[in-house]
Amino acid sequence: xxxxxxxxxxxxxxxxxxxxxxxxxxxxxxxxxxxxxxxxxxxxxxxxxxxxxxxxxxxxxxxxxxxxxxxxxxxxxxxxxxxxxxxxxxxxxxxxxxxxxxxxxxxxxxxxxxxxxxxxxxxxxxxxxxxxxxxxxxxxxxxxxxxxxxxxxxxxx
Amino acid sequence: xxxxxxxxxxxxxxxxxxxxxxxxxxxxxxxxxxxxxxxxxxxxxxxxxxxxxxxxxxxxxxxxxxxxxxxxxxxxxxxxxxxxxxxxxxxxxxxxxxxxxxxxxxxxxxxxxxxxxxxxxxxxxxxxxxxxxxxxxxxxxxxxxxxxxxxxxxxxx
Numbered sequence: 001x002x003x004x005x006x007x008x009x010x011x012x013x014x015x016x017x018x019x020x021x022x023x024x025x026x027x028x029x030x031x032x033x034x035x036x037x038x039x040x041x042x043x044x045x046x047x048x049x050x051x052x053x054x055x056x057x058x059x060x061x062x063x064x065x066x067x068x069x070x071x072x073x074x075x076x077x078x079x080x081x082x083x084x085x086x087x088x089x090x091x092x093x094x095x096x097x098x099x100x101x102x103x104x105x106x107x108x109x110x111x112x113x114x115x116x117x118x119x120x121x122x123x124x125x126x127x128x129x130x131x132x133x134x135x136x137x138x139x140x141x142x143x144x145x146x147x148x149x150x151x152x153x154x155x156x157x
Numbered sequence: 158x159x160x161x162x163x164x165x166x167x168x169x170x171x172x173x174x175x176x177x178x179x180x181x182x183x184x185x186x187x188x189x190x191x192x193x194x195x196x197x198x199x200x201x202x203x204x205x206x207x208x209x210x211x212x213x214x215x216x217x218x219x220x221x222x223x224x225x226x227x228x229x230x231x232x233x234x235x236x237x238x239x240x241x242x243x244x245x246x247x248x249x250x251x252x253x254x255x256x257x258x259x260x261x262x263x264x265x266x267x268x269x270x271x272x273x274x275x276x277x278x279x280x281x282x283x284x285x286x287x288x289x290x291x292x293x294x295x296x297x298x299x300x301x302x303x304x305x306x307x308x309x310x311x312x313x314x
Contacts, residue, residue: 040226042233043242056243064245065229069197069222076199085200086213088221088253095247 010083011153012115012125019112022134024074028062030102036066061099067106067142068094071133074108084151086124091146098141105136113145123152167240168310169272169282176269181231185219187259193223218256224263224299225251228290231265241308243281248303255298262293270302274309282309 030049037046041063044051052060062070100106114128126149133142187206194203198220201208209217219227257263271285283306290299 036226040230042230042238063226063229065222065226069193069220069226072220072222073197073199081199090250090252092250093247094249094251096245 006084008082008084008151010079010150012084012117012127012150013153014079014083015112015115015127015129015150017112017115020109021078022107022109023078024071024107025105026070026074026107027105028070028100028102030060033060033062033066033102036069037063040065057099059099060102062101064094064096064142067096067100067133068144070106071108071131071142071144075110075131078108084153086149086151088146088148091144094142094144096142098135098139100133100135100141104141106133106141108133117152118149124149125152163241165239165241165308167236167307169241169274169284169307170310171236171240172269172272172284172286172307174269174272177266178235179264179266180235181228181264182262183227183231183264184262185227185257185259187217190217190219190223190259193226194220197222214256216256217259219258221251221253221299224253224257224290225301227263228265228288228299228301232267232288235265241310243306243308245303245305248301251299251301253299255292255296257290257292257298261298263290263298265290275306280309282307 034047037043045055045057045061046063049060052058109132111130112127113130116126118124118126126147128145128147130143130145132140135141191204194200202212202214202218203220206217209215266289268287269284270287273283275281275283283304285302285304287300287302289297292298
């Protein structure tokens with residue numbers, strides 16, 4: 001079965017401009033912060049509780065890349081794996097606004113900023129979105145904007 | 158020992174505008190691609206070789222977040238862990254230009270686009286850089302731009 005003839009729950013039409021959705025909810029474990037940091041970002045404030053307490057952040061906190069990756073997983077689970085997604089060419093304006101500490105519970109708010117069909121490929125639409133990650137105190141800890149391409153809903157025969 | 162009185166190998170002065178450096182060199186393993194994808198980005202072309210062959214990408218390839226995280230690790234090993242880094246507020250313009258396939262060997266080219274002292278904090282300097290990830294065929298697979306803040310080199314007493 002190819003991407004052409006598969007059936008999906010979500011198509012480009014399901015992401016209209018202005019739509020806001022909230023999803024996810026992950027409690028970030030100390031062990032996960034340290035495991036990610038050991039592999040990808042071994043700075044002391046992501047690896048060691050004592051060093052983190054003495055750092056600018058004041059406590060063990062997740063690598064910014066770990067934070068982005070957790071947002072990706074929440075997006076996959078909420079809709080992306082059941083969608084006609086054709087991938088993303090990139091992202092803009094990643095901002096790590098506040099530390100994500102061990103024990104924090106974070107979720108994602110997705111706002112569709114723009115949705116338009118591709119002129120060159122009429123069966124594909126572009127969606128420009130803002131993702132915000134929000135913690136249990138309703139603080140925004142991360143923000144980014146990105147494009148996604150989605151196949152349009154097939155017309156009924 | 159606090160960040161103030163530690164001695165580092167690299168300070169803000171070591172990242173002058175226009176400087177280009179190349180470092181790293183990671184061969185991306187199939188097992189690592191799949192392990193990252195299972196945790197953070199379980200789309201079929203990051204998880205399953207057969208599904209990946211049938212996809213737009215034509216083969217098993219790393220999650221874009223995995224690619225970014227590998228670049229971070231190469232940066233840590235090359236200079237960041239031995240530097241006076243005070244962290245990064247964010248990044249711009251991430252572009253995933255080509256897939257990173259299992260078996261590819263990638264490294265990083267870092268270009269300093271701008272380096273200037275912070276007016277509000279004269280002991281701190283800002284460095285704006287472009288990171289490019291390049292594969293064994295000299296193809297650019299990823300690009301991003303970001304700000305980093307570094308403590309300036311202490312003056313000799």
